[in-house]
Amino acid sequence: MSLQKITDKLITLIAVGMCVFQLYTAFYMPFPGMQQRSIHLACGLALAFLVYPKKRPENPSLRNMSYLFGIALAVLTFITCLNVTFNWLEMNEPMRLIQPTQSDKVLGFLLILLVLLGTVRVVGWAMPIIGLVFLGYAYFGSKIPFALLRHAGVKLSKLISMGYMTTEGIFSSVLGVSTTQVFIFLMFGQLLESLGGSDFFLDWANSGFGKFRGGPAKVAIFGSALFGSISGSAVANVVGTGTITIPLMKRVGYKGDFAGAVESVASTGGLIMPPVMGAAAFIMADTLGVSYWEVCKAAVIPAVMYYLALYTSVDLKAKQSNLKGLPAAEVPDGMALLKSQGWMYIPPLVILVFFLGVFRYPAYKACLYCCILLVVLASFKREKRGVLKREWLNILVKTAKSSVTVVMACSCAGVILLGLQSSGLILKLSNILISLANNNLGILLFLVMLGSLIMGMGLPASACYAILCILAAPAIVKLGVPPLAAHLFVLYFGSMSAITPPVAMAAFAAAPIAGESAVKIGITAFKMAMPSFLIAFCLAIQPELVMIGSAVNIVLVVVICLAGVLSMSVGLQGYLFQNESIIRRIAWVAGGVLLILPQKPLTIMGIVIALALVITEKNFWKYVKVKRRT
Template sequence: MATAHEALTLRDRLRGMSGVAVGVTLIAMAFSLFHLTTSFRGTLSTLQQVYVHLGFAMALIFLTRPIVSEESRFRRLRWFIDAPLVVASVVVSVYPVVNFLDIARRGAGDPTEVAVVLGVIATFLVLESARRMVGWALPLLSSIFIVYAFVGPHLPMIIAHRGFNLERVSATLYLTTNGIAGTPLQVSATYVAIFIVFAAFLNVSGAGKFFIDWSYAALAWFRGGPAKVAILGSALMGTINGSAVANTVATGTFTIPIMKRAGLRPAFAGAVEATASSGGQLMPPVMGAAAFIMVEVMGRPYSEILTAAALPAVLYFVALFAMVDFQVARQSIKGIPRKQLPSAWKIFKKGWHLIAPLVLLIYLLVIVRYTPIKAAFFATIAVILASWLRANTRMGVNRIVGALKEGGLSMLEVAAACAAAGITIGILMLTGLALRLSGLLIDFSGGNLMVLLFLTMGVSIILGMGLPTSAVYVVLASLVVPAMVKLGVEPMAAHLFVLYFGVMANVTPPVAIAAYAGAGLAGADPTRTGVIAFRLALAGFILPFLWVYNPALIMQGPLPQIILAGLSALIGILSLAATVQGYLFSSIARIHERVLLGIGAFMLIKAGLMTDLIGLGAIGLAIGSRFMLGAVPLPPSPVLAPFDEAETEGATT
């Protein structure tokens, strides 16, 4: 039970807010409570579930993202624009919820005049809310496809169609599950939403701080330890929250200053945080909710998704650890003395109970085989119960309200992006282009799998620059994966391929959003930070090609083959790290040694006995050169700034 003091604090907080702030808090809380309720009792019909979700999201977006800033001299105009948009958001969302039976009976072919008008308004609201949340790129793409629906007869034969009138386009986008309420928003309104709420409760309970503090105490004494803290802490948090940018900002507030103090350059510190935060979405068991979306899209068991994703995620983070370790070794950067660090064991004893909800989540999914939505509900309740085992983490009324509000506001970006993506998919389905897209991709690639993979990589990265990872995956799983499967790619390999490159968009210049967030915290040049993050994440750009040609890396095949593929890839990515960072056996690598290591890396990464032998031979020559020519001296160790123990308390919650 909450104490009287906690309840009083909550009342005082609400009294100190403006009317708008109180309204936002209450709506965001109701948003989270709606998803907690439906995750336990069962979701509504598809159209009802989606439009309740979208109504909450759009109302909050227009309340929290005003069309003009508070500093603008035109700020008084805000309510003449935003207030009607909030009301319209409620109206267009309530109509399908109340009339879903009539809509199902009529279908898109016989809409009422009211429905057509509301469909036009709903489409505009979705595009505007997406613009405010994720920028112009996605709404512009959706708008182009809307125009495409009308001008089809006037286009070249390869993409032409018979054309559709306003009534049909409006009804399809608004009243069917092939438009705004399509697969992307359905995923947002079920799997993604409840896991965002779960992540918010974990965060407010102090689990985020525990992950960072424990990682700091356990790793900061290693060479370049603060950077390795960022990697481990960001991996733990990133797998839960599913947003590379949010994770970069949350954990980077603590880790980036510590890395800079240890002697790492600001751009490198920001890049490490961004690369690790992005990779967290690839790390089981939650994978930023992607694992559960894959269960729904592929129809495969959760345990199979988990198993397939495990080895690639481990290899990604091993490569990142190696990249960072070789860089700090090259700069002679040492760890923080152990006597200045808190005890990892003491921190673990104080916070171990915060791991219990994650353990329960995995147990319910793997052993009990609950649906991901129901498992997330019980895991969220477990967060509250577990928090009461320690006074400093106890969640009373004030903290629960904070978690509900944070959960509701954290859903906005994903909901807006998924709704806009639904418009694009809806037009593709309506015009028949979606059915021809696989054939077009295969024709464009000339039936060459490697060309198709590069095309898919490019599309995934481009979409990932303007969409959350979960939305990128849902879109490409529907549109691009079938073409890959037609050319013989194992379905699991194809689905993981598009997921990985959707994640890699966060650290791919020129729009490396997570890297730019890290650069802002580090006070570094964004472009340079993005380039460094791209180099650090290089393994993430290579591994997907490997498992397409060698599915043993995703646990598809006999055990000896899996072990051999894993060892070969491990040696290969370590050699790749040595090549990129120019470091070999405690000294700087010479040019010819880096060339040999690079050849060895790519030969080992590619499956096959002959390529493995060539790769090992090239690496052996590089090592032999080191013993014959001797080591290149490293620079002197930098002088560390005075250490402030208060920094260990700086993790954000």
């Protein structure tokens, strides 16, 4: 048997074992934290070495060496992790933590190296380099030339014991989120996709919006919002829905770069759209010590505003270019679709929201019941029964493979946390950032935005958030921003890196489908998403957007901020009832920015500018007369 086949067999065996273990701990009493996390990491890290790199060397000898090296690293992973699984109680004894054994030191050092190497393979170099920098800072602390950053230094044995033998390092609560919460949601997403859920949501969006002007772009927005909330990945969303929506957009008259940009921006928004929101939302809930439902509630208004801003841009572009919708023959019947398929896909999502919001079930329990409900409902349809029988093994393997990115991001975040906590830098970092910003919230938010966008260029959104929720969010909170708003701000810009040049991974995924340059799509997407950047700043300076405050204040702030975002959309698109001049476009954008500022005089000034611009539109009164007649 070739090494490739042995590797494939091992991948299947570990993936199925991982899924069985996760389901067992979700159904029954979970294992103690260290045990459960060590088994989860053993499977996830081993898969990282066996599955990645996806592109192997063409030379047969080098290819075999690559497979052999991966198998050897997977074996080492199981040795280091299962040592924790079986000896965690002894490891937690105070004397052993102070004086770890030689085997503890060797295995701990090996696991830290394996985590860093696995993260390089799966996520890239950015996160491991940050981890090494903070570990180096902890170890060489006494040699730091700057008094503010200098500390006594941490012994290597203490770093290893903290990182390997406690929950303050690799096995931190961040990895615990991946272990208990994220995995079951990934399984739900894979089940839904394998049973045709993504096609249903796309068809359903088409039935509602396909017939309107620029219909396919609106289908992309709502289809991607529904699918992206489940998939939790901007790139996967672009590939999943963009293959259908981008060609349709081009067919009705949108240019390739605009079509690719719409899909990229819509797909990226799925990461901040409840009810799932990807792995980052679970990390956020754990970090803040709130329920997952609270995170979802806080994210609803900003997510809706994000998609309304995108919808406005798309609609104005369609109106400006005089584009039509899809022919009636190509638009599915919404009611027929609900009757034939909706009964299978919608109830699990409704039940998920109900269990989270009303019964306040733990997120993983609620999602587990939704998985069961989806399988039961699918069993009533012969075609879907066949899919379950044929694809059950693939579903399990795909679920485990899709979890690898999250496992590596969370375990490497533990390494970063180890460096920060052991050195005491975590206590100083907020003050350092605040002093850099000169105690100015606006400057601090701008610095964090830049940091989030730069870091997000080389990392998935969950990995980017896992770092920034430790490094940046506490500083924002210290300047008076509510914790939920501060963390959503960080998540927002970590996600936006998917459409921010020069990397813009979502744009690169859309480029071959749209037949356009990825750079061109990225620039168009960035311009299209600029009103959404405004929403993120609204979060931090207007806490009502995360449902903090009285109902009256929340409604008032939402209406004003939405007006500001839409005003900015008009300015950037350069069209409302007519093509706008440069001066008017600048005024639209300026009015939008003023509208979101919390100072009343500036808000009033923004309202005046926006109203003046609407009233002085040449075609505005003509439009009003037509509407009165109809």
